[in-house]
Amino acid sequence: MSTPTAPKILRVGNASGFYGDRFGAWREMLDGGQLDVLTGDYLAELTMLILGRDRLRDGSLGYARTFLRQMETCLGLAVERGVTIVTNAGGLNPAGLADALRALAARLDVPARIGHVTGDAVEQPGALTANAYLGAFGIAECLAGGANVVVTGRVTDASLVVGPAVARFGWSPGDFDRLAGATVAGHLLECGAQVTGGNFSFFTELPDGGRRPGFPVAELYPDGSSVITKHPGTGGAVTPETVTAQLLYEIGGPDYLGPDVVTRLDTVTLTVDGPDRVRVGGVRGTPPPPTLKVGVNSLGGYRNSATFVLCGLDIEAKAELVKAQIVEAVGSDGLEFGLARTDHVDAVETEAASALLHVHVRDGDGKRSGRAFSAAVVELALASYPGCTLTSVPGDASPYGVFTASELPQEAVSHRAVLPSGQELPIPAPPVTAPPPFRRLEGPLPIQNPITGGPSLRGPLGMVVGARSGDKGGDANLGVWARSTDGYGWLRGWLTVERLRELLPETAELTVERYELPNLRAVNFVIRGLLGAGVAASTRFDPQAKALGELLRARIVDLPANLLEPR
Helix, strand or coil: CCCCCCCCCEEEEECCCCCCCCCCHHHHHHHHCCCCEEEECCCCHHHHHHHHHHHHHCCCCCCCHHHHHHHHHHHHHHHHCCCEEEECCCCCCHHHHHHHHHHHHHHHCCCCCEEEEECCECCCCCCCEEEECECCHHHHHHHHCCCCEEECCCECCCHHHHHHHHHHHCCCCCCHHHHHHHHHHHHHHCCHHHHCCCCCCCHHHCCCCCCCECCEEEEECCCCCEEEEECCCCECCCCHHHHHHHHCCCCCCCEEECCCCEEEHHHCEEEEEECCEEEEECCEEECCCCEEEEEEEEEEEEEEEEEEEEECCCHHHHHHHHHHHHHHHHCCCCEEEEEECCCCCCCCCCHHHEEEEEEEEEECCHHHHHHHHHHHHHCCCCCCCCCCEECCCCCCCEEEEEEEEEEEEHHHCCCEEECCCCCEEECCCCCCCCCCCCCCCCCCCCCCCCCCCCCEEEEEHHHCEEEEEEEECCEEEEEEEECCHHHHHHHHHHCCHHHHHHHCHHHCCCCEEEEEEHHHCEEEEEECCCCCCCHHHCCCCCCCCCCHHHHHHCCEEEEEHHHHCCC
């Protein structure tokens, strides 16, 4: 796979961060500037559940159908301009999507050479979906075999970028630092506009106020380093802080485990390389673990919900009355109640004077959580608290899924690359593996830049730190970064697990892990079990923990006054 005359830079763009992302992004990226490769990430744990339900209805489905519609106008343009397409839109049926693309290419008279990667599906009794997270070398073999379109199933998100880099630069499985560097670039690109100012804590500082951030581009180099940028004239921004925000998204400890390499996130360095250009370097990698992560979705039962509007006086008593009436009607099993005190004293409008009582039910019996629950809710309309009303009338129950993760030995998975010629190549397991590094969880290190003891001011924590949060199954991660060196010196000594529990009381009884990333001026928390059985089963108001970081930033605390000086 060696390519000694390969160009020194590989330009990889991204046009999708999830199933449902900006439909026109593929065309925007193809028209917006020079690219060698354009990737699209469609898969998440919840997406695999959705695709699994699609496949139950029709065995020929199981892939992201949106991608096919996007290729109607983009496939010919990509081939004409020499841009290779790599996507995991194959979901549970990469061979089916590859066939559909061949039919599309034939209809459009486009000379597309389509390969696909398979082997991620594994047997798991009782599971709706069970898929191992494959690495990048199957993608690389498809590209080496002449593909200009590669479709995969469940590979790691970063593999969509690592695979083309392996093919272009001729890396081997033992090039751990290079693979780790490309993994970081892939992690930065995988969520699309999140690295160019989307969902950014300081969006008000962006040139366009964050209205329409462009999609990102990574310029990869043979040593594994990269520059993150975007096409000229697109919205948003690429800065060390926007890059830091995405680096902290959905990670755990500093050792980022992958099927091809363990990436040391505490070695990443970020430097400005010009306007909207951030150089990513210094990344170190170690051998991958001997096992692959397997994501498993199972049907957990049926769920339903209703929200009562409680207006005016006696909010708590009104809520207790509804609870008693619902329990009496359908029983207490599987019921959850949550009272959101959104009401204001002496309000002059109904909405401002109202609190919301959320009622959820989960049950293996679709009739109890469906019509029985909905009928019990509706029958209270004239027989409950004064002013009884609902935000909407509940309907029938809907099935929900439960996500769990397991592991399999790398050798137990039949990773295969199917070339455009139809030839199938087995992708061997990595020749060198090592048990995952063990990190002893430690408290904060001594403050390097002590600024406590001086004057302080009360204010939102977000005045001096940014945050990014997200979900991984039933767990949540919460990354917090400081905006200055002095700020990090304060943050790392101040934001302990104990203080996080005080600021976010819902974490008080949960296992919380804390990790430090000095190069990023950041600390990252993993909160085990915050989302219960996973996103699809969670009844939490913010089921994917996307807003957890902004909740933390909104808490009022004592801030060192010198951190509030103009930056």
